[in-house]
Amino acid sequence: MYKEKEQVPEFEDFYVPFGGHLREDNRWVRLAAIIPWEEIEAEYKKCFSKRIGRTAKTVRLALGSLLIKEKLQLTDEETVETIRENHYLQYFLGYESYKDEKPFDPSMMVHFRKRLGPDAIAQINELIAKRYQEQVEAESEKKQNKENQKDDHDHGNRGQLIIDATCVPQDIRHPHDVTLLDEARRKTEKIIDTLYEASELTIKPRTYRKQARIKYLNFIRGRRRTKKEIRRAIRTQLQYIRRNLRTINELQNKVPSTTLSAKQRRDLIVIHEVYRQQVQMYKGKTHSISGKIVSISQPHVRPIARGKAKAAFEFGAKLSASMTEHGMIFIDRLQWEPYNEQEDLPTQIEKYKRRCGRYPESVHADKIYRTRANRAYCEARGIRLSGPPLGRPIKETLENKKIVRQLRKIQRLDEAIRQAIEGGFGYMKRKFGLGTIYEKLRETSETAIMVCVLLTNCEKILRDLFMRFLFLLGFKPHKSYLKVLVY
Template sequence: MILENLEYSEFEAGISTLDVELYSIIQNLQKVIDMLILDYPEWNQPTVAQVLIPKAAYQLTPELEKIDKLLQDESFEEPIVKQFNTQRGRPTVPVRVYIRMMFLKYYAGLSYEDLVPEVTHNLMYRFFCRIPIEQKVPDATALMKITTKYSEEVINEMNQRLLKSLVQKKLFKGRKTRIDTTVVEANIVHPTDAGLLYEGVKKLTKAVTRIKQAYGKASRQSTKSIRKMKDHILSINKVLRRRTDDTRKEVRKITGQMAIEARKVLAQADRLAKKLIPETEKDRKLRGNLLDTAKKVCKIIEQSEAVNAGNTKLADRLVSLNDPDARPIVKGKLGKRVEFGYKLQIQETEGGIVTGYQLYKGNPCDRILVDDALQKHKDLFGKAPVEMALDRGYYDSDNEKLAYGAGVKHVCIPKIGRKSKERTEFENTPTFRRLKRWRSGIEGRISCLKRRFGLNRSMLSGYRKTQTWTGLGILAHNLRQAAKLMA
């Protein structure tokens, strides 16, 4: 009997426990296991090419030399080795190669697709990444898969090990800290109810078609519902050009018609899901994808109907099918009143080193985040900072008491609203004004992280993947700043 071809009903008929265990073993062996290696075997072996190529062609810049020296610390690789070490399967991309290529990606602001040819043709980058001349550079798809595989916890631990190494080298002391929040945008277009309904119907129709084709039915994607939804989108665009008083009412009316059409497609998907009996792992994945998409489309329909009924304040509103964790965040920026993504808290110490970061779903109030930042500082340095500067969004008398109680000597949080005479005098002291000026420097740090290190927009979807994206960007930034601090 070929166990991998057994139907689910045959398990129900009562095969032995041994057969079930054997089936499980076969299924696990069929999955490709990647053997972890630190370097390419050829890296430490001298080659003819190295002799013929002048050293100046692959000589590292002073900054990259310092970063390479920091990355040679073996404890830096331990989080990956500890979690993914195995001697079975085919060799994966070496750990040291992957770490250096990810640094270059954020350091040079390259996409995965642009990173590979850049490292291939640039001998200095190839040497920095520890890739032999004869060795092919890992392709973009492999790098993407590894980035997805390495969890945020691994990246965060790598960041912590780097920071502890820098503290031991006494490159900074952590006497001062400044804290602020920003938004890491999700890689989505500006969401509208009509746009989400249209995308939902397209995705749901595609999922239904894939299941029919998997079961041997000669089926091609039905475009009738998609065409109707597209016509409604075009109608909305025409209405919006008029700019009359009735524009909003007409748009909501068309959106209501789109919701009705989406419910028809949803009902069709529901009927198919009930009839479907998964027989293989592929069938279960297809059915799971169908149910997941149907659940999201159902939520989009409900929130669209709620807005049509006059309820515009919806909790946990879905703003993207591909990134359901993203949330609308209002930060009060001119020209960008609402951003869609995740809230990021950054804390920085002297020398421009980011000593702590935390990504949050939604838009939690800044005032409740101070305790978390103080704890991160204590975990790294073993004590509270001497001076701490935050903007007025963090102001709360309890936060000042919390900071002083933790051991902070000077706290700078400008008060919101009317101030007493004593408070005004306190905020006019030289120490408070100095810290207030110093705090504004974190705006430049956030700007640098967004422009240079990819924190303006995450190219990975979902909360956990965005955590990984953010952690890699901050890791690259800290390596670069550490190189500047090194003598």
């Protein structure tokens, strides 16, 4: 059941018991002002019944708590304690006065992520970005009318679209086949213990857990391990797991199906798949397979080949993002399985048209997007795709010297524009929680990623408002400083 609040907390009416008033220039007060809480609540309350069920927390409390957690990079427990201690955070969450009590149990944060979900957060991001874009374009048209200037691009393409892809690392142990099998073996041993206690057997099935653990430790403590030693260790662990799985099947026929907990049943399903994959890779003498599981607790995580200097592979979700000329970032595709981002270019351009009502004048992307199919798609719609044209580079001569230098200048400018989205990724990974996702479930991890993007766009709007305030005061910073303020 969901009940709307009769009164929305006003800035001037917020009661502080120990005296004083809230500062209007506080970051949380400013952030609360740019989020359309009423429109979000109108969609959020549709998910609940008006009469049946326990009264749910307000959407401002749920969404605001997720924003606080990601902005301050706190745990769920620390988020609740910080809200209890800070009256500005309580105002941000819709409180009418300061209360020295916990707003909710920390476990509710998991329910907030599930209830809102990545799709709802993406819709909120679209709503805020659309409002900001309309405001900027209205001010731009007003300025043009004052200067009696006509826009020649009203009926054609206009604007810039910057696209790129990145991987969001997940908080998992660095995957190793032998370590993964050892974890699977230990989990099957605990499942056997649970089933044995519920059975009427007098003799406990043997698992050889001490021998298996000693062999694993002797292997993992070695500094240099040859391929032969690795294969021997994998074969040994597979034999123990095969024996344990056979024992589990025999015990499950003698005890009720409800003997195991939900987590143990889920782990058992994952372990069966891990065993199948590892046997197939062992027989094929390979270390890769489609849909390879690298974590039992997070089976949705996949290795993403990146080829970076830090590591050849990253383990987490891969996402394709786009940025408009106004600096707003959107997640156009979020997937855990690896994919080639070059196929997303047409979809991202069509989404730009849906958001802005027109095609972009230019698309700025790295060389992986510059395929013949993508070039033909952009050319058919009058869109300029950044980067050098196909074919050999034009040789500089005395006749075409100015043209070649002009083309090089345009390419350098295109690359400089494309760096804005790279800066956006770095900003989200350093300042917010996109550097490492600590949520364990697939849906909650996706929600956390979307919240980071939403926060980044809100921060961009606040910085833009601050710069407008400085311009009103007569302060005109250097152009290089304005470029830094983008991200």
